[in-house]
Amino acid sequence: xxxxxxxxxxxGLSRSLSARSTAAAAAGTILPASSSSSAVGGGRKRGYAxxxxxxxxxxxxxxxxxxxxxxxxAPNAGEWDKEHAFxxxxxxxxxxxxxxxxxxxxDRGGSELDALSYAIAMEEISRxxxxxxxxxxxxxxxxxxxxxxxxxxxxxxxxxxxYTGHERGEDGRLKIGCFGLSEPxxxxxxxxxxxxxxxxxxxxxxxxxxxxxTNAHEASAAIVFATTxxxxxHKGISAFVVPMDAPGFSLGAKxxxxxxxxxxxxxxxxxxxxxxxxxxIGEPGQGFxxxxxxxxxxxxxxxGQALGIASASIDCAVRYALERNAFGxxxxxxQTVQNKISAMTLARDAARLLTWRAAxxxxxxxxxxxxxxxxxxxxxxxxxxxxxxxxxxLGGMGYVSDxxxxxxxxxxxxxxxxEGTSEIQHLVIAGDVLKEYxxxx
Numbered sequence: 497x498x499x500x501x502x503x504x505x506x507x508g509l510s511r512s513l514s515a516r517s518t519a520a521a522a523a524g525t526i527l528p529a530s531s532s533s534s535a536v537g538g539g540r541k542r543g544y545a546x547x548x549x550x551x552x553x554x555x556x557x558x559x560x561x562x563x564x565x566x567x568x569x570a571p572n573a574g575e576w577d578k579e580h581a582f583x584x585x586x587x588x589x590x591x592x593x594x595x596x597x598x599x600x601x602x603d604r605g606g607s608e609l610d611a612l613s614y615a616i617a618m619e620e621i622s623r624x625x626x627x628x629x630x631x632x633x634x635x636x637x638x639x640x641x642x643x644x645x646x647x648x649x650x651x652x653x654x655x656x657x658x659y660t661g662h663e664r665g666e667d668g669r670l671k672i673g674c675f676g677l678s679e680p681x682x683x684x685x686x687x688x689x690x691x692x693x694x695x696x697x698x699x700x701x702x703x704x705x706x707x708x709x710t711n712a713h714e715a716s717a718a719i720v721f722a723t724t725x726x727x728x729x730h731k732g733i734s735a736f737v738v739p740m741d742a743p744g745f746s747l748g749a750k751x752x753x754x755x756x757x758x759x760x761x762x763x764x765x766x767x768x769x770x771x772x773x774x775x776x777i778g779e780p781g782q783g784f785x786x787x788x789x790x791x792x793x794x795x796x797x798x799x800g801q802a803l804g805i806a807s808a809s810i811d812c813a814v815r816y817a818l819e820r821n822a823f824g825x826x827x828x829x830x831q832t833v834q835n836k837i838s839a840m841t842l843a844r845d846a847a848r849l850l851t852w853r854a855a856x857x858x859x860x861x862x863x864x865x866x867x868x869x870x871x872x873x874x875x876x877x878x879x880x881x882x883x884x885x886x887x888x889x890l891g892g893m894g895y896v897s898d899x900x901x902x903x904x905x906x907x908x909x910x911x912x913x914x915e916g917t918s919e920i921q922h923l924v925i926a927g928d929v930l931k932e933y934x935x936x937x
Contacts, residue, residue, distance in 0.1 A: 561620035569624025597660025622804025627758030639673030676706035687730030693722035733783035755906035876911035
């Protein structure tokens with residue numbers, strides 16, 4: 497169980513996976529989304545419809561994360577939720593397993609695994625504990641990705657290498673990051689940033705508040721989006737990395753949330769926070785593009801989290817139905833209960849296929865905005881439905897904290913809200929479809 501994925505990566509796992517992505521990228525230009533069945537080694541790439549069909553390296557990720565979830569996460573998830581306690585030990589183990597830098601290159605201390613591995617890992621980790629899943633997702637998708645994709649080498653040296661699970665701060669805590677896009681007044685309108693960054697000599701002065709920030713109270717650095725030129729609207733937004741021990745940087749109170757209660761969520765408050773000029777990520781005015789591209793990949797992570805919650809709900813409901821007797825037989829033999837189990841499994845499996853499709857398109861260098869939105873929408877709605885039906889199958893036992901069904905129900909709800917609400921996903925999907933049809937005329 498304690499075989500670290502980073503150790504396995506250095507023995508060939510990461511090289512095998514990354515070589516496939518490199519080969520696909522080197523084969524030609526970016527393909528349209530409709531060409532998702534690309535070739536590897538001259539033949540058509542095989543589609544994966546189940547865990548049994550996965551290549552050995554992906555099965556290794558699946559089995560390792562599943563074992564960790566069963567042995568260490570699921571038995572403790574209820575207590576962490578009840579106590580609103582950050583699962584420090586579990587996050588430390590994630591780092592040992594290579595999960596806190598899963599997509600970062602081995603040269604920078606990461607595991608250099610692909611997006612499909614990430615989706616698989618997210619589902620299994622979240623099946624064990626959705627709070628641990630969101631901690632892992634926010635760190636990998638939202639903090640490390642924009643730095644790794646758009647940051648300078650100097651920024652990566654300072655804010656990526658120490659954040660892949662190998663270094664700790666002065667307080668002994670693992671270094672993790674957070675992502676500051678949402679604000680108290682902008683909600684889904686990511687282009688309406690009221691936080692400002694003003695040039696001042698050899699630095700930037702940042703003022704503003706970011707809201708609903710996952711990992712806020714455990715993070716050492718934050719990705720912050722701020723307006724640098726108001727006249728340009730969304731094209732005047734820039735991205736920065738801000739150390740959270742900078743003078744003028746403070747945190748709001750921890751939010752008392754419905755679900756994912758073992759992860760902290762609060763405001764980031766910046767009052768004349770000064771950072772070096774070099775802490776700009778990418779180019780001035782590139783922030784909106786960076787945020788949208790980051791959220792595309794992040795939605796694969798949230799879809800994986802939602803799949804984990806759906807799977808945990810199915811596990812809970814089916815096991816209970818097999819053990820609970822009514823009318824002289826297990827309730828699993830009642831047609832109404834079977835119909836619910838069928839609908840739950842159908843929704844989960846369909847969403848998983850959409851998620852794996854989006855992940856593989858990302859790995860192949862294809863445009864995947866629509867597919868990521870579809871995966872996130874389908875998986876989050878499947879999570880909510882499965883959790884709801886699990887409570888129905890358990891009846892009164894589903895409504896009390898003695899069983900995990902009520903926690904799954906509370907955890908599922910947020911997956912339809914963060915990293916783009918379900919309504920926003922519909923807009924993304926429809927907008928892309930309409931654009932495709934208009935271009936065909």
